[in-house]
Amino acid sequence: MTATTTSLCVASVAALGLAGTEHAYPDQPMDGEAWAHLRRETREHRLTGLLLAAVDRDQVPVTPEQREDLVTDQVRAMSLALVLEDLLLEVAQLLAANDLDVRVIKGPAVAHLDYPAPEMRSYGDIDVLLRSSQFNDAVSVLEGHGLARLYPAKSPVWDRRWAKGVTLRTSDGTELDVHRTLATPPVGLRVDLDDLWSRSEEFSVGGRTVTALGREHRLLSAAFSASVGDTEPSYATLRDVAQLVLDPRLDPDLARDTALRSGAGAVLAAAVTTSWRELRIADATALSAWSERYRPTEAELRELGLYQHHRVTETARAVATLRMLPGVTERARFLWVVAGPSSGFRSTSTRGARERVVRAVSDLRSAGRSR
Amino acid sequence: MTSAPGLPQLPVFRRAPGVLHRSAGADVLLLIRRRGQQSPALLELAGSGAALWHTLAEPRSARDCAGRLAEAYGVPPATVEHDITPVLGELADLGALEQVADPE
Numbered sequence: 001m002t003a004t005t006t007s008l009c010v011a012s013v014a015a016l017g018l019a020g021t022e023h024a025y026p027d028q029p030m031d032g033e034a035w036a037h038l039r040r041e042t043r044e045h046r047l048t049g050l051l052l053a054a055v056d057r058d059q060v061p062v063t064p065e066q067r068e069d070l071v072t073d074q075v076r077a078m079s080l081a082l083v084l085e086d087l088l089l090e091v092a093q094l095l096a097a098n099d100l101d102v103r104v105i106k107g108p109a110v111a112h113l114d115y116p117a118p119e120m121r122s123y124g125d126i127d128v129l130l131r132s133s134q135f136n137d138a139v140s141v142l143e144g145h146g147l148a149r150l151y152p153a154k155s156p157v158w159d160r161r162w163a164k165g166v167t168l169r170t171s172d173g174t175e176l177d178v179h180r181t182l183a184t185p186p187v188g189l190r191v192d193l194d195d196l197w198s199r200s201e202e203f204s205v206g207g208r209t210v211t212a213l214g215r216e217h218r219l220l221s222a223a224f225s226a227s228v229g230d231t232e233p234s235y236a237t238l239r240d241v242a243q244l245v246l247d248p249r250l251d252p253d254l255a256r257d258t259a260l261r262s263g264a265g266a267v268l269a270a271a272v273t274t275s276w277r278e279l280r281i282a283d284a285t286a287l288s289a290w291s292e293r294y295r296p297t298e299a300e301l302r303e304l305g306l307y308q309h310h311r312v313t314e315t316a317r318a319v320a321t322l323r324m325l326p327g328v329t330e331r332a333r334f335l336w337v338v339a340g341p342s343s344g345f346r347s348t349s350t351r352g353a354r355e356r357v358v359r360a361v362s363d364l365r366s367a368g369r370s371r
Numbered sequence: 372m373t374s375a376p377g378l379p380q381l382p383v384f385r386r387a388p389g390v391l392h393r394s395a396g397a398d399v400l401l402l403i404r405r406r407g408q409q410s411p412a413l414l415e416l417a418g419s420g421a422a423l424w425h426t427l428a429e430p431r432s433a434r435d436c437a438g439r440l441a442e443a444y445g446v447p448p449a450t451v452e453h454d455i456t457p458v459l460g461e462l463a464d465l466g467a468l469e470q471v472a473d474p475e
Binding site: 056067070071075077078079081082085086117118172206208 | 411
C-alpha cells in the first residue's frame, strides 16, 4: 500500500490487507459526501469489518465521526451475524438429530475459517448444503420445525434432481438457503456432488462444532457465487475468492482438479481473474496463473453468458439445461416440471426479506439494551 | 489465579457455553439463549464491560479480573473489583457468564 489517492472506492476496500494489491489508499480522511457514498457501498457489499479493521490498524485515515459511523454499521452487521449463527446451530442440531448430514457453506464458513477474524466478513443469510438423497427429507424436517418456503415447490422431483436448493424462512424473517448443489441449472447439474462431500473442515460457534466444506471446495463454492450466482457478485465474494487463493494452506492443484471434475474450469478461472482484476492483485500464484492461461471453449462461454444477462436468462437456462439432460424421459419430465401448470420460474430476489431480518435484529438489540 | 491455602475459595466466572459473541470496534456483542426463552437476547458491552469480557477468555475470579483490568486502566485493583463485582453478577444472571466455584 504505497500509492495514495484522495478517496477510496469499494473495490479498494475489498482489497484491504492483501499484500499484492495495487489499489491506492488515501493519506487523509475523505470528505463528507465521498465518505457517505463509500460507507453505503461498503455496507451493501458486506465489507464494513474489513474497513474497520484497517482503520484500527491505522491503514486508512478517518475522522472520529467516520470511525463511529463504521462502528454503528459493524454493530448492525455483527448483530445479524449472531442471529444467523444462532439459527445455524439450531438447524445443524435438528438435522443431526434426524441423522441428516449438513455442511455449512458461504458466509459463516469462510468468515470463521478463511479470514483472520470472523468480524471481517459479514453476511445476510445462512447457507447449508444437504445430500441430494436426503434433500427432501431434510426440507420436510425443517418445515416441520416451523420454517417455511419462500416460494412454493415446483415438485419434489425438481428439488431432488435439478434445483440448486430452496430458501426457507423462520417466523421472524431470518432466511436459510438450503442447497443441493452450488449453482442453478445448467451449470449446477454438472457439480460432482459426491466429491463435494469427500472432504470437510470443522469450526466452532459458541463452543459447538459445525462442519464446512473442505478448503478447495470452499473456493469452488465462492467461484460459483462469483461467476454464475443468482445476482451480481458482491465484492465480499470476490474477496473470498482472493482470500482463499492467496491462503498458503490451499492446494492449488487440488482446487483446479476439483473444479475440472465438476466441469467448472471456466467458472473457477473466471472467478479468479475477475477477483485479480477488481482487487488489482499484482502477485501471481499457481492458480491465478492457471486462470489467466485458461481458454474457455465456445460452449463454456455461452454457458457463462447465461448467468450474465438477467433479463433473458431463465428461459435460456431452461433450454440449455434441457439440452444437457440424458434421454427423452428425463427431458420430458424436466419440461413438465418447468412448464407445467403449477410451476414457472420465479424471481429469487431476497432483498425484502433481508431488510426484515435487519429490522428483527434492531428489535433484538433494543430488547438487549433495555436490560 | 487460585486462592492461597487456608483462604476462602473465590468464585470463578467463565463465559457460559453457547453464548455467541462478536467484536464491533471496541464493543462486544453477545447473543444469549436462555432455557425456556423463545427468542435470544442480544447485549452490547461497551468500554470496560467489553474489556471484562475479553479478560474472561479464561475462567477467572473477580479479583483476578480486577488485577488485570487495573493494570490496563491504571486504576487501583480494589476500585476495579468493587466496580466489576455487580457487573459479573448481572452478566451471570443474564446467562452470559456462569460461576464455576462457589465461595465456602
